[in-house]
Amino acid sequence: MTGLNLTSPHVTGRTSVSWVMGWVLLALVPGWIVLIVSFSLGYAINMVLALLTALLAEALLLAWRGRPVMFFLKDLSALVTAALLALALPPLAPWWLTVLGTMIAIVFAKQLFGGLGNNPFNPAMVAYALLLVSLPLYMTTRWASPDFSLPITDTLAIIFAGQTPVDGATGATPLDVYKLDISRLTSAEVLQSPIFGSWVAEGWDVANLAFLAGGGLLLWKRIITWHIPVSFLAGLGIMALLFSGDADVRTPIDLHLFAGATMLGAFFIATDPVSAATSNRGKLVYGAGIGVLIYLIRTWGNYPDAVAFAVLLMNFAAPLIDHYTRPRVYGHDKSVKGFKND
Amino acid sequence: MTAQAVIVTDKVFSLKGGIHPDERKTLSNTTPITEVPLPSVLILPLTMHLGAPADPVVSVGSTVRKGDVLATAVGGISAAVHAPTSGRICAIEDRIIAHESGLPAPCILLEADGEDDWRDRRGLPNWQAQPVDELIQRLRDCGVVGQGGAGFPTDVKYRNKHKPITTLLINAAECEPYITADDRLMRERADEILQGAVIAKHLLGANTIRLGIEDNKPQALAAMREAADRLGVDLRISVVPTKYPSGGERQLIQLVTGQEVPRGGLPSDLGIVCQNVGTLASIYRAIVLDEPLISRVTTVTGEAVDAPGNYEVRIGTPIETVLNQAGVHLKKADRVIMGGPMMGFAIPDITAPLMKTTNCLLVPTRKELPRPMPDNPCIRCGLCEQACPVNLLPQQLFWASKHRDLDAAELHSINDCIECGACAYVCPSRIPLVQYYRYAKGELRNEQEEQIKSERARARFEARQARLEKERLEKEARRKARAKAAAEARAAKAENGSGEPDAQDDAIKAAMARAKAKKAGAAQNTAELSREDLEKALELAATKVKKANERLVVAEQESPDMVPALRKALTKLEEKHRTAQAALENAAHGQPIKPEPKKETDS
Ligand code: SF4
Ligand code: SF4
Numbered sequence: 001m002t003g004l005n006l007t008s009p010h011v012t013g014r015t016s017v018s019w020v021m022g023w024v025l026l027a028l029v030p031g032w033i034v035l036i037v038s039f040s041l042g043y044a045i046n047m048v049l050a051l052l053t054a055l056l057a058e059a060l061l062l063a064w065r066g067r068p069v070m071f072f073l074k075d076l077s078a079l080v081t082a083a084l085l086a087l088a089l090p091p092l093a094p095w096w097l098t099v100l101g102t103m104i105a106i107v108f109a110k111q112l113f114g115g116l117g118n119n120p121f122n123p124a125m126v127a128y129a130l131l132l133v134s135l136p137l138y139m140t141t142r143w144a145s146p147d148f149s150l151p152i153t154d155t156l157a158i159i160f161a162g163q164t165p166v167d168g169a170t171g172a173t174p175l176d177v178y179k180l181d182i183s184r185l186t187s188a189e190v191l192q193s194p195i196f197g198s199w200v201a202e203g204w205d206v207a208n209l210a211f212l213a214g215g216g217l218l219l220w221k222r223i224i225t226w227h228i229p230v231s232f233l234a235g236l237g238i239m240a241l242l243f244s245g246d247a248d249v250r251t252p253i254d255l256h257l258f259a260g261a262t263m264l265g266a267f268f269i270a271t272d273p274v275s276a277a278t279s280n281r282g283k284l285v286y287g288a289g290i291g292v293l294i295y296l297i298r299t300w301g302n303y304p305d306a307v308a309f310a311v312l313l314m315n316f317a318a319p320l321i322d323h324y325t326r327p328r329v330y331g332h333d334k335s336v337k338g339f340k341n342d
Numbered sequence: 343m344t345a346q347a348v349i350v351t352d353k354v355f356s357l358k359g360g361i362h363p364d365e366r367k368t369l370s371n372t373t374p375i376t377e378v379p380l381p382s383v384l385i386l387p388l389t390m391h392l393g394a395p396a397d398p399v400v401s402v403g404s405t406v407r408k409g410d411v412l413a414t415a416v417g418g419i420s421a422a423v424h425a426p427t428s429g430r431i432c433a434i435e436d437r438i439i440a441h442e443s444g445l446p447a448p449c450i451l452l453e454a455d456g457e458d459d460w461r462d463r464r465g466l467p468n469w470q471a472q473p474v475d476e477l478i479q480r481l482r483d484c485g486v487v488g489q490g491g492a493g494f495p496t497d498v499k500y501r502n503k504h505k506p507i508t509t510l511l512i513n514a515a516e517c518e519p520y521i522t523a524d525d526r527l528m529r530e531r532a533d534e535i536l537q538g539a540v541i542a543k544h545l546l547g548a549n550t551i552r553l554g555i556e557d558n559k560p561q562a563l564a565a566m567r568e569a570a571d572r573l574g575v576d577l578r579i580s581v582v583p584t585k586y587p588s589g590g591e592r593q594l595i596q597l598v599t600g601q602e603v604p605r606g607g608l609p610s611d612l613g614i615v616c617q618n619v620g621t622l623a624s625i626y627r628a629i630v631l632d633e634p635l636i637s638r639v640t641t642v643t644g645e646a647v648d649a650p651g652n653y654e655v656r657i658g659t660p661i662e663t664v665l666n667q668a669g670v671h672l673k674k675a676d677r678v679i680m681g682g683p684m685m686g687f688a689i690p691d692i693t694a695p696l697m698k699t700t701n702c703l704l705v706p707t708r709k710e711l712p713r714p715m716p717d718n719p720c721i722r723c724g725l726c727e728q729a730c731p732v733n734l735l736p737q738q739l740f741w742a743s744k745h746r747d748l749d750a751a752e753l754h755s756i757n758d759c760i761e762c763g764a765c766a767y768v769c770p771s772r773i774p775l776v777q778y779y780r781y782a783k784g785e786l787r788n789e790q791e792e793q794i795k796s797e798r799a800r801a802r803f804e805a806r807q808a809r810l811e812k813e814r815l816e817k818e819a820r821r822k823a824r825a826k827a828a829a830e831a832r833a834a835k836a837e838n839g840s841g842e843p844d845a846q847d848d849a850i851k852a853a854m855a856r857a858k859a860k861k862a863g864a865a866q867n868t869a870e871l872s873r874e875d876l877e878k879a880l881e882l883a884a885t886k887v888k889k890a891n892e893r894l895v896v897a898e899q900e901s902p903d904m905v906p907a908l909r910k911a912l913t914k915l916e917e918k919h920r921t922a923q924a925a926l927e928n929a930a931h932g933q934p935i936k937p938e939p940k941k942e943t944d945s
Contacts, residue, residue, distance in 0.1 A: 009763030011683040015770040117719035330732040331605040
């Protein structure tokens with residue numbers, strides 16, 4: 001019967017960081033399974049590699065920084081970072097690419113900034129962007145073709161033994177292909193390619209729907225709010241409606257929404273709370289910014305999928321957005337904007 | 343009050359954020375209110391309310407009857423303390439009281455004689471016939487304070503009429519988990535509450551009584567409805583959804599009216615006065631029965647209690663006695679919380695007495711309310727922001743408070759935080775956010791006090807300068823006046839001595855000169871008089887400013903509710919002081935003086 005220093009509130013909810021991260025991981029599972037089934041076992045191998053590397057790297061760095069290792073490992077945040085990266089990397093990339101990427105994410109983008117909660121940039125996206133810039137070949141050509149069933153032994157050989165994939169087993173992503181081909185072909189001709197399949201893009205469309213469902217789960221559990229995903233998709237969608245009206249000129253809206261990492265980005269990557277904008281209004285601006293930037297980079301930039309760059313750019317802008325989007329406090333006439341109080 | 347009461351149900355507006363913690367109300371709300379027997383010694387702290395401590399008017403050894411005044415209210419914001427039973431004053435000394443600080447505070451100790459012998463009471467069943475001022479004075483004399491939370495002296499709410507009041511809002515939300523004192527009180531004593539409300543409405547000159555009640559108290563609502571119908575009291579009812587903290591004064595006002603109390607303002611700015619049901623019952627008892635506030639209903643609950651329920655307890659009863667009555671297992675108990683789990687505090691010592699504001703004693707087992715876990719870093723998940731009823735950004739406040747960045751804390755409006763704890767409740771990182779905010783608020787207060795101190799020093803210096811200057815000018819004026827008089831005398835002499843003027847002419851001139859002199863003299867007189875007046879006025883204004891300043895300091899420490907109003911008053915007084923000074927200076931410069939019309943703005 002002590003308790004002098006126990007102050008209110010004495011009762012707390014039942015959530016915890018590991019609860020949040022656990023649900024995020026769970027919500028990623030449907031999309032992950034679709035990717036494995038539609039494309040390649042490589043996604044499973046990447047996932048295992050990334051998770052193990054992340055745990056190891058996080059533990060080592062925590063120990064080195066003199067932090068309680070088990071306490072922080074249990075928060076599962078390293079696993080979420082690793083999982084996002086594993087889902088974003090091409091499935092048939094060599095093993096060291098995944099390991100390297102995960103280490104960059106955990107060591108440089110997360111722990112050296114002070115660990116959980118202190119990283120200004122989304123760690124998985126930092127790693128992805130660095131890999132894309134420095135190893136563009138692996139990052140753009142090692143996507144598994146949906147209609148090519150590669151034996152497990154070959155998959156393992158490609159990932160671990162440096163075997164070069166046979167012709168047709170790998171290629172670029174549908175977004176990449178469309179963008180390249182539309183300059184010389186009509187939309188109908190481009191869409192002849194088997195990678196577009198029967199609906200939007202073979203495999204990708206189902207995966208996007210699965211990630212959308214996972215996002216729905218997070219919304220339902222109130223782990224994320226609707227603001228970022230909705231404004232993200234609206235930003236991208238509106239840009240596509242405005243500028244991609246003619247499918248013979250530019251990538252049409254359905255491909256933008258369902259062919260790349262769009263849904264993964266909207267519900268899981270952009271919503272990474274640590275590096276996003278804070279207030280509800282801020283989140284709307286932030287999400288819309290990412291959506292618009294994705295369209296700009298995909299259309300006029302050099303990179304076929306642009307989630308990583310768009311997210312990183314908006315990470316930069318997040319603190320500024322925060323200063324101008326504070327909510328109006330109860331009883332105030334208007335919200336306090338900017339850096340100074342009146 | 344006529345035969346047919348008009349009882350309507352109003353629409354309810356929305357409240358942002360909020361949380362739904364386990365209510366645990368059925369633990370204590372199924373049994374009727376029972377009385378805790380009289381203890382042998384009652385401990386009556388002199389500060390059971392917000393404001394200045396009461397001043398003892400009894401001495402050790404004197405005998406008192408039940409209801410006698412033991413200590414009177416001092417100054418504007420204060421409340422009297424009464425004898426909860428008859429007996430002998432056995433000590434006036436410092437005792438540990440139930441306060442977060444755990445520090446001892448002056449108390450009057452009353453040894454009960456067991457007679458429980460009432461003093462003579464002069465109830466006012468026909469209170470309508472009494473002047474409002476007298477009724478309000480009686481509330482003060484009876485030591486009535488707000489029983490829902492902070493213990494704000496009730497009479498002040500009725501005196502402080504800077505805006506016309508239209509609405510009396512009965513706060514019956516009782517949104518804290520576990521607490522059911524108001525619930526039971528409404529079920530069992532709805533009549534008293536409503537009659538208190540009718541008195542309050544009369545005192546306020548309000549035209550509407552509204553009731554804000556959470557939808558988890560259907561029996562209480564039915565009782566209130568029935569009583570209103572029977573007594574013929576018009577009532578507008580808003581049944582608000584069960585959500586914490588809908589019972590916060592400002593939150594309830596938002597739910598019931600859709601309006602927000604303006605920043606730095608009071609509910610009265612919206613023409614609303616909010617009263618808790620227990621307070622209204624006390625108002626009824628004070629006015630109609632002439633019973634001061636000497637007992638109250640307190641919820642004793644938690645899993646370490648055998649007989650959780652609501653108890654009628656004399657103020658000053660040691661908490662230990664109350665707990666024993668309810669059959670508490672101190673071994674099982676992890677702590678004793680005064681108030682609810684969201685905003686209450688763990689009391690340092692159960693020998694401390696129960697106070698006028700004690701609405702709940704919660705004795706949980708450790709399993710029931712676990713000790714806080716070590717906290718994770720903030721992951722900026724924003725769950726806190728979704729829960730904040732005031733629309734703050736708790737995560738930003740946390741960063742600012744943690745790094746003692748007071749500017750940033752103010753930028754994010756930390757002083758609008760009501761410390762409800764909703765943010766901490768939802769935080770997955772288990773950060774004790776409210777503790778951080780309390781720290782930052784304390785630091786801010788310190789900083790502002792420093793500033794006020796230095797400003798006051800500057801004001802003193804300037805006042806001295808002004809006084810010196812005034813004295814110099816006055817001397818100068820007197821000197822000039824003397825010189826002028828001398829010159830005129832000389833001139834008159836010279837004129838008299840010159841040649842042979844026309845006699846008639848001379849006579850006229852002389853008359854004119856006389857008249858002129860007279861007029862001048864008169865003017866001089868009024869000037870002198872007014873100057874004196876002005877000096878007096880200036881002095882008066884200065885003391886008023888000083889007093890207001892003092893009161894503001896007290897208020898800042900003890901009753902933040904009053905600060906805005908006091909501050910407003912202070913500015914007005916300072917304004918007056920300045921005009922008085924200016925007028926005096928003008929007078930010193932020989933300019934015509936218009937005496938200030940006297941206006942009482944002192945609130
Ligand atoms: S709920 Fe806790 S962890 Fe989440 S943003 Fe607020 S303070 Fe940070
Ligand atoms: S304690 Fe303050 S910041 Fe937290 S929810 Fe309540 S009002 Fe908002």
